[in-house]
Amino acid sequence: MAYKPQYGPGTSIVAENRRKQMNPNQKLEKMRDVTDEDIVLILGHRAPGAAYPTAHPPLAEQQEPDCPIRKIVTPTEGAKAGDRVRYIQFTDSMFFAPCHPYQRTYTECYRFRGIDPGTLSGRQIVECRERDLEKYSKELITTELLDPARTGIRGATVHGHSLRLAENGMMFDMLQRSVLGEDGVVKYIKNQIGEPLDRAVAIGKPMDEKWLKDHTTIFHSLGGSAYRDDAEYIEYVQRIHTLRTKYGFLPKED
């Protein structure tokens, strides 16, 4: 029988959302339109329209060593062109953000090629070749993986994921890169490292509380689905915990 990945345990809506995001055969729901130029502005790695700076000559122009792995692996577009490695970093509020750092890393590893994700408690960074990064960032920003109010695109000074929300429902950001306008649309007025942009970049209206609770991948006992209520998830985590603890004592199978 062919192997069929399960992506994760659990019977709750949170577990279901996690599986849905991780499964590359499941198309992510498109929520908003953001242009390529807007993405370049938010990332702040190069000026819109500028050529991609390179770290090495294009692969076609340089002598490749005779390597069996290079014959198996097709290079991504960015690697082929010799682009620099650049990053995008996200902060997800604990108040029902649609994604969270570990989930982002799993999702990206299942869906994207040629990436190097870094997972931390309050932020998640993904590094890859610049041209690939812009393509992946567009998917991360325009789909259901992002909520304009509860997710922040923050290259530095990320503090805010575990804080109370502001009065208008935005996650705290000490650099206030994004603001909620009078028209209810969230606009980025600074790039991800906090440099002011020449023009504001609109990324859409914040999702309502019901949508967030239906699409979140975060267990939350206050107001959301509690981790302890998902017996299958608990059983799975306890099994992993037991096995890795026992393994420390090098058990012998009977």
Next chain:
Amino acid sequence: MTDAIFPQVRIVSTRLLRPDTVETLLNRLVQGGGIRRMSLNGPGIPATVPYGPARGQPNPHPDRKAIRVGDQDVQLQVQVGTIILELEDESYIPAIEEAVDDVFAEKGFSCTVQQGRYMKTQPSLSDYARYGPDADRDLLGLADPRRKDGLVIIQGTK
């Protein structure tokens, strides 16, 4: 340092507050009187970008501004989430609760007033090591006594 005989209350809202809400609330509290000391807590809003490639650049932030409380301007350096008060006596607490209820009635989120002990009563060893023997005891446990801008004194409530 506080004297343990004075009651203390803490005002905690479920959202971080905008400067105009803080201004309204503090003016209501000051009008009620009976407050010996007050501290505004919350996550800091720096004047310049503290980390990353843009480090040192100015950080324009609409919530880092001066508000008018009583007869004084108070420069906010944090996004206020908690207000700690030291009172003359417990008789002022119902008025504080009423002021908080009035200000947050229309807000769509709640705010609670808790009574307890939220200020230090004596300097710790760390305070001594960090600030020395001559540190301003009015500020120890509430803010960094080495700060140059010091306290704001709001007068005329008696």
